[in-house]
Amino acid sequence: MNQIVTISTGQLLLALVFILIAQASSFIYHLGLNRDITIGTLRTFSQLFLMGYVLTFILKTSNPLLVMSVFMVMVVSAMFIIKGRVKEKQIPYIIPTFLTMLVSYMATAFFVSGLVIGMTPWWEPRYFIPAGGMVIGNSMSALAISLERLFRDMRQQKELVEMKLSLGADYREASLDIFRNAVSAGMIPSINAMMGVGLVFIPGMMSGQILAGTDPLIAVRYQIVVMLMLVGSTAVSSVVVMLIVRRRCFGSGEEVLLSPH
Amino acid sequence: MPPLLEIRNISFAYEGSTALVFDRLNGSVQEGEFILVKGPSGTGKSTLLRLICRLNQPQGGSILFQGRDITSIAPAKLRSAVSYVAQIPQMIDASVKENLLLPFSFAINAAKPRPGTEELTEMLQKFYLPDLNLDQSAMKLSIGQKQRLALMRALLQKPLLLLLDEPTSALDHESASMVFSIMERLNTEERKTLITVTHLDYKPETVRPLTYTLAHRRLNRLL
Structure with missing residues (x-):
């Protein structure tokens, strides 16, 4: 049972049948997706193989500096994705968000790899990189949602916030509801994932482990660690980023800096 | 005794604009005064407040409140x-009572005496809102009623200076005269210091305000 069945190149190409089906559907029904499907397929192959080679190299050399560089590249990429989604020009949020991501993801990946799984060294790439990748990927979406919500609500509710300020509220009191909504909007997807896991869907990591021959009960334990890690890291990074960025929405006189669109 | 408020050489332009709204503007307000600032829209009346x-x-420039530069006063304390x-x-999505007591939910006002139901009901009468129920939702009120509630709410925290930004601009004639009469009474009976800006040709009946343009x-x- 623990035998890993490898996929030969021929078998891999056989899987392209699925793409042919998708292409045929697009062609018959004029969905206009043929070009995107082709590009998507090529990118899937090239990006994943590239990553495979990089990971093989990293696992072989096991150099902490290299592991940290890969981690850094992942965080920087995540930051760019967030920047692309959160269209905010007035309030500088990128540097605090980036630093919070770096510190909190590093702490989470260290906690999981070094303490929960108990790897020595703690940066053992086989655990540290996938753990880091999952935390970054998940929390990145949460941060993008939270930031978008924060800026949107601060703009839409500017008059309400100013009314509270005018009645003696400090900036925290005046924006308490907006802050709460922004943080919880980011956290809800990972909490919902905890509700549906195992019933509605089998998470990718667990499926991968099972396909690779791991005992499902061991895979389950890993998956539980991952789910908890994702909720925790999302909570910490969202709260910290929202605290810092919210302050930046106010000036030195605790006045609202965002102007309505 | 320094004036209650002193404006010294204030210059102001909106963000991203080089056009000055104020250029070394000066002014002062003594305790108990009723100041009326008039002028067409777009001259910066609201911005001044x-x-x-x-x-x-x-x-550029500075504003002094009771002789102290306002930038040296904690913003919540100043406000x-x-x-x-x-x-x-603006009203929060809650009852009339919760809206009126909103200032007391903020740390800066926590030690101030909180008005009881009786006091609030009495005040509603004075503000021409006798039919209002303290438990009804504030969101469904007319804009004229909301404006009077907003005035009441601001007064409940016992400010030393009240800044009213076009308090009657969105109101019909009847509601507007109610608000004007409240303002005048606040100044004559309660000795409140007020600065009101308006683009209307408002002539107070019971007070002689210091009028500026x-x-x-x-x-x-x-003059």
């Missing part, structure tokens, strides 16, 4: 003493 309570920051009522009244980026006294 917003600068006094720091909802906007000037590019509980200098209360600004916006042109469009805003023109050429300065305040000009009307």
Whole structure:
């Protein structure tokens, strides 16, 4: 049972049948997706193989500096994705968000790899990189949602916030509801994932482990660690980023800096 | 005794604009005065009030409240003493009572005496809102009723200076005269210091306000 069945190149190409089906559907029904499907397929192959080679190299050399560089590249990429989604020009949020991501993801990946799984060294790439990748990927979406919500609500509710300020509220009191909504909007997807896991869907990591021959009960334990890690890291990074960025929405006189669109 | 409020050489331009709204503007307010600032829209009347309570920051000059530069006063402390009522009244999605008691949910006002139901009901009468129920939702009120509630709410935290930004601009004639009569009474009976800006040709009946116009980026006294 623990035998890993490898996929030969021929078998891999056989899987392209699925793409042919998708292409045929697009062609018959004029969905206009043929070009995107082709590009998507090529990118899937090239990006994943590239990553495979990089990971093989990293696992072989096991150099902490290299592991940290890969981690850094992942965080920087995540930051760019967030920047692309959160269209905010007035309030500088990128540097605090980036630093919070770096510190909190590093702490989470260290906690999981070094303490929960108990790897020595703690940066053992086989655990540290996938753990880091999952935390970054998940929390990145949460941060993008939270930031978008924060800026949107601060703009839409500017008059309400100013009314509270005018009645003696400090900036925290005046924006308490907006802050709460922004943080919880980011956290809800990972909490919902905890509700549906195992019933509605089998998470990718667990499926991968099972396909690779791991005992499902061991895979389950890993998956539980991952789910908890994702909720925790999302909570910490969202709260910290929202605290810092919210302050930046106010000036030195605790006045609202965002102007309505 | 320093004046209650002193404006010294204030210059202001909106963010991203080089056009000055105020150019070395000066003015002062003594305790108990009723100041009326008139002028067409777009001359910066609202901005002047917003600068006094720091909802906007000037590019130059300084504003002193009780002799102290307002930038050296904690913003929440300043705003509980200098209360600004916006042109469009804002209510939280809650009852009339919760809206009126909102200032007391903020740390700066926590030690101030909280009005009881009886006091609030009495005040509603004085503000021409006798039919209002303290438990009804504030969101469904007319804009005229909301404006009077907003005024009441600002007064409940016992400010030393009240800044009223076009308090009647969104109101019909009847509601507007109610608000004007409340303002005048606040000044004559309760000795409140008020600065009201308006683009209307309002002539108070019971008080003689100090009237200014805003023109050429300065305040000009009307005699």
